[in-house]
Amino acid sequence: MSSSPEARVEAPPEARPQPRSLTDLFVSFTLLALQGFGGVLAVVQRELVEKKRWMTREEFVEEWAVAQIMPGPNVVNLSLMIGGRYFGLPGAMAALAGMLAVPLLVVLSLALVYAHFAGNPHVAGALRGMGAVAAGLIAATGLKLVTALKNHPLGKTMCAVFALATFAAIALLRWPLLYVLLGLGGLACVMTFRKMGRRGQ
Amino acid sequence: MSISLSAGDWLSLFLHYMVLSLLSVGGAITTASDMHRYLVDSQGWLSESQFSASIAIAQAAPGPNVLFVALMGWNVGLNAGGMPLALLGMTIAMLGIMIPSTTLTYLASRWGHENRELRGVRAFKQGMAPIVIALLIATGWILATGAAYTWSDWPIWSIAIVTAALVWRTRIHLLWLLGAGALIGWMGWI
Numbered sequence: 001m002s003s004s005p006e007a008r009v010e011a012p013p014e015a016r017p018q019p020r021s022l023t024d025l026f027v028s029f030t031l032l033a034l035q036g037f038g039g040v041l042a043v044v045q046r047e048l049v050e051k052k053r054w055m056t057r058e059e060f061v062e063e064w065a066v067a068q069i070m071p072g073p074n075v076v077n078l079s080l081m082i083g084g085r086y087f088g089l090p091g092a093m094a095a096l097a098g099m100l101a102v103p104l105l106v107v108l109s110l111a112l113v114y115a116h117f118a119g120n121p122h123v124a125g126a127l128r129g130m131g132a133v134a135a136g137l138i139a140a141t142g143l144k145l146v147t148a149l150k151n152h153p154l155g156k157t158m159c160a161v162f163a164l165a166t167f168a169a170i171a172l173l174r175w176p177l178l179y180v181l182l183g184l185g186g187l188a189c190v191m192t193f194r195k196m197g198r199r200g201q
Numbered sequence: 202m203s204i205s206l207s208a209g210d211w212l213s214l215f216l217h218y219m220v221l222s223l224l225s226v227g228g229a230i231t232t233a234s235d236m237h238r239y240l241v242d243s244q245g246w247l248s249e250s251q252f253s254a255s256i257a258i259a260q261a262a263p264g265p266n267v268l269f270v271a272l273m274g275w276n277v278g279l280n281a282g283g284m285p286l287a288l289l290g291m292t293i294a295m296l297g298i299m300i301p302s303t304t305l306t307y308l309a310s311r312w313g314h315e316n317r318e319l320r321g322v323r324a325f326k327q328g329m330a331p332i333v334i335a336l337l338i339a340t341g342w343i344l345a346t347g348a349a350y351t352w353s354d355w356p357i358w359s360i361a362i363v364t365a366a367l368v369w370r371t372r373i374h375l376l377w378l379l380g381a382g383a384l385i386g387w388m389g390w391i
Binding site for chain 1: 222223224225226227228229231254255257258259260261262263264265266267268271272275291295298299301302303305306307309310311313314320321323324325326327328329330331332333334335336337338339340341342343344345356357358360361362363364365366367368369372375376378379381382383384385386387388389391
């Protein structure tokens with residue numbers, strides 16, 4: 001039975017790597033958060049999708065869509081959802097605590113020493129340099145996830161049209177995020193919904 | 202600065218953050234302008250420089266940017282008198298900004314997962330995919346360009362573009378890149 005082609009193509013879900021325990025979740029998310037200067041998302045994508053393989057790129061984009069549309073910090077929402085997926089409410093709490101507890105202590109310590117270095121031009125320069133790198137990290141995360149659109153119901157051309165329109169609205173025209181999510185996002189969802197129906201899925 | 206807050210003031214701080222939590226689609230930072238209006242302009246609980254330092258420090262530190270809210274609560278408490286109140290302010294602000302949005306997200310993602318076979322749920326998740334991917338690239342763009350496009354910013358642009366190319370095409374560890382960026386900035390080359 002296991003030699004049938006179908007069984008080989010579709011591995012059972014248990015075969016996927018998973019967090020082993022609540023402690024594993026807490027420690028994993030703490031380490032993720034502590035590596036995330038200027039935004040944690042780039043690290044989350046690299047660690048959870050590429051290294052730990054807890055989720056595929058497609059799953060990551062789908063969860064990210066939900067995390068993005070809900071109120072609250074996106075990356076905190078994402079950790080909450082991933083933790084909850086594996087261990088229910090305790091998992092969500094463990095991931096959330098991992099994301100916030102230790103980084104909170106770090107931020108507080110930084111705030112306490114900040115007064116001494118606020119005027120130092122080297123420190124200000126270093127912050128600017130890290131900011132520029134962080135900008136590149138986030139853009140690269142988006143570029144990598146483009147491959148998740150390969151089998152999209154709308155097809156490559158329509159996906160590109162939506163992506164370019166979103167980029168122009170946010171980056172060039174600086175429209176409010178909410179309108180773009182409701183307008184372009186809503187239209188994309190309706191079109192996907194209709195495409196899915198036509199393909200009889 | 203020195204201020205005094207009654208129990209009612211702490212409660213209204215908590216409630217204000219709970220409301221902002223529900224409005225913070227796209228992250229807590231999108232409500233920062235309203236926090237400024239409330240804390241600095243209307244209540245006078247926070248100075249202008251404390252407000253902007255709270256955001257700058259949280260951006261520079263590792264971890265989610267929402268921690269700037271913790272620093273604001275901390276500073277309000279410090280202004281009201283010392284460390285214990287600072288801890289109280291931090292706790293109130295963080296619980297206020299986190300509880301409504303996390304509860305809503307948890308319930309919504311549970312519902313979405315239980316109904317993941319529904320055509321509507323699948324259409325939503327897949328339909329949003331090109332949008333959210335483009336949003337990431339746009340966010341990188343905005344962070345690199347800041348409020349205005351100026352030619353003197355070309356070193357920042359170059360660093361951002363080189364970083365993006367390296368992360369996209371290689372498996373180099375992200376902390377090396379951040380370290381290099383910090384070094385270049387420290388030396389005053391940007």
